[in-house]
Amino acid sequence: MERQEMAERIRRIIADNLDVAVPDVLKEEDRLSEDLNLDSIMVLQLAVYLEESFGVSIPEEEVDPSVFSTVSSLIDFIGTLQEVGAVNG
Numbered sequence: 001m002e003r004q005e006m007a008e009r010i011r012r013i014i015a016d017n018l019d020v021a022v023p024d025v026l027k028e029e030d031r032l033s034e035d036l037n038l039d040s041i042m043v044l045q046l047a048v049y050l051e052e053s054f055g056v057s058i059p060e061e062e063v064d065p066s067v068f069s070t071v072s073s074l075i076d077f078i079g080t081l082q083e084v085g086a087v088n089g
């Protein structure tokens with residue numbers, strides 16, 4: 001899946017499931033907390049929605065601020081999980 005497609009899927013997840021306004025197009029440099037106004041609870045909710053949408057399993061110990069800092073870091077993290085086969089079974 002292309003990075004742009006992943007960013008669009010993340011945008012839809014945030015727009016459809018979290019009570020925040022998101023731009024029509026997410027840029028990879030967009031910061032989840034500062035630019036998109038996601039708080040810590042929303043980040044945990046987002047992790048659950050990402051697991052469902054991308055078919056991956058996010059280990060609890062992997063949920064740290066660096067992974068959820070920007071759209072780009074989130075795309076990289078999801079890509080890594082998909083590569084290593086951390087899929088939901």
